[in-house]
Amino acid sequence: MSDPAFHEQNRERLVRLLRDRRAAGLFFTSAHKVRNHDCEYRFRPESDFWWLTGFAEPESALLLLPTLEGQARPRQILYLRDRDREREIWTGRRLGVTAAPSALRVDEARPIERLWDDLPTLLKNQERIVTRTGLEPERDRQLLETLTKLRWAARGMVVPPLELLDVAPFTHELRLFKTERELEHMRRAAGISRAAHSAAMRASKPGLNECELDALLEHEFRRRGSTGAAYTNIVAGGANACILHYVENDQPLRDGELVLIDAGAEWEYYASDVTRTFPVNGRFSAEQKALYEVVLQAQLTAIAHVRPGVSFVSVHEVALRALVEGFVRLGLLVGKAEELLANEGYRRFYMHRTSHWLGLDVHDCGAYVRDGASRLLEPGMVLTVEPGCYVAPDDESVPSRWRGIGIRIEDDVLVTPAGHEVLTAGIPKTVEEVEAACAGRTLAGAT
Ligand SMILES: [Mn+2]
Structure with missing residues (x-):
């Protein structure tokens, strides 16, 4: 070993x-x-x-x-x-x-x-x-x-x-700067997570319990030689996804709801950290799809921003701006994006940070601040990019059709000299890829 x-x-x-x-x-x-x-x-x-x-x-x-x-x-x-x-x-x-x-x-x-x-x-x-x-x-x-x-x-x-x-x-x-050997372990962990998340999408259907997908993830992790989950799996159906660290994983999955899975395999004690959100019945509703596209766009924009020389916090800022603009477009927030960013009017829907370091620990070691300022990214660092949107089930400030939708999309990103590499690439992520995976199909050229 x-x-x-x-x-x-x-x-x-x-x-x-x-x-x-x-x-x-x-x-x-x-x-x-x-x-x-x-x-x-x-x-x-x-x-x-x-x-x-x-x-x-x-x-x-x-x-x-x-x-x-x-x-x-x-x-x-x-x-x-x-x-x-x-x-x-x-x-x-x-x-x-x-x-x-x-x-x-x-x-x-x-x-x-x-x-x-x-x-x-x-x-x-x-x-x-x-x-x-x-x-x-x-x-x-x-x-x-x-x-x-x-x-x-x-x-x-x-x-x-x-x-x-x-x-x-x-x-x-x-430990903050990963060697080739460490990256081999992290890619291996990512590959096992890819298989596990894809299997969960394939298996999902109304009437299953969250615990069944939880057990399926564990089964996929272990049978592929992983030491197990890098952290406690989150399998959150419907409004449970609005509880950020929901780990009970014991409720029925209902037709018409989404399920959020935050779970990553560990390899040689190196973590992967992956979140996907998909429809229990395999098809997004109009509201789910609209909100999903906003989160996805924020995530893709933030990942595209990752490169040497940009600050750690700027990855969050890029994702946050895209989210807030999306919330305004959908009518979830009213006002100018600039003002909503300044007065933190978005916090009702997005209350966590977008990234953390990743390595042997899922929230890995390494200073985030240097000389009083957010640290600049350098080749060899690995960070997560995980924007989300969580509309509380009792949020009366928005029309009821949005309530109880919780979405997070998370990948693991290596900073390379030329920019970045998504270690967890290949896990269904676009609406089309996710719906295909739920239907047991793989899209040609899916990334
Ligand atoms: Mn994470």
């Missing part, structure tokens, strides 16, 4: 940054999360930790020590659970301390139980520690205790670390 050379390169890229700041790096994987009583959610490694190690076992940590005086090269120590025949019968196979160095290309592996005892010795004379705090209170407490021990020891010849630095300018900045 994981590719040790890829993760080794990631560590080398990070170590170069750490060396410049004379900093050690300390990375933990996710903690087990209890679902109820003694049942846990399925484990998923922490994204920085996975990026650096390709190691998916729980209870592990990575310590990166940059070159110190008299040391030939940086040290990389992986802490993990050791082999344990008895425990492995209950909770599954373990790589173990002996096999880890060659399997994961790290210098050294030690049992996780030793981590906190080892740290005061390993971290002495490191000027800074790059780590993420605020996730696990107990871990933060142990880290502070370690620093305190080092300060006590400072009466000798030991220099304690003076600064704790957040990972944001380090791993998060590196």
Whole structure:
């Protein structure tokens, strides 16, 4: 599954940054999360930790020590659970301390139980520690205790670390720019999402329950080798689509309504993030079609705008202007687009942002602002473009025929030197493509 050379390169890229700041790096994987009583959610490694190690076992940590005086090269120590025949019968196979160095290309592996005892010795004379705090209170407490021990020891010849630095300018900045290898994973995830969304369109019919399409998506994700959904699927029929993070997915799908599906497969823990909205019965009504065309036009205009040198926020602004002009055209909003943009008169129908970064995390890491201004897009960044329109079922400011229509269209877009590439291309999107897909047909040349 994981590719040790890829993760080794990631560590080398990070170590170069750490060396410049004379900093050690300390990375933990996710903690087990209890679902109820003694049942846990399925484990998923922490994204920085996975990026650096390709190691998916729980209870592990990575310590990166940059070159110190008299040391030939940086040290990389992986802490993990050791082999344990008895425990492995209950909770599954373990790589173990002996096999880890060659399997994961790290210098050294030690049992996780030793981590906190080892740290005061390993971290002495490191000027800074790059780590993420605020996730696990107990871990933060142990880290502070370690620093305190080092300060006590400072009466000798030991220099304690003076600064704790957040990972944001380090791993998060590196992860924002995707390598070819990462893009291969993201294209793979996108391809599986394409198959799943197309299957949902084909399967949809009045009388099905949202949960049946939810299960179908999961089935398509898993049988195609994905680790599963990159985030909780949203399958929202009718007015449920106006609840942005609707995840109950348990209501009947009705004739004449739309269904909004926001679901993306994960590949090697890289996310895809796709939304499509289509008629439950396969044919758009006049109002649904008119509103769909407005959202689609906004999305296509915003995607066309994506290229190096434009600001992140300008993608949102371009989509927003197209939406507001469309709302005015349809009579949903009254007034001049300019004024409606200024006084946010559109917020009743469009209350979220158009884009976020995408990568190992669905809302991926990476700063959106630089020097107080929206960051400029650069090749290698991947962002979503996902405008929408949500008319509340009880919105009496519009004629009843518009009420309860919720539409979002979302694709994943890579910034390339020449402009952009839509990673999720090929998922039915125009009215014609969507209706054909619902009818079980594929349009020739559909994109
Ligand atoms: Mn999204």
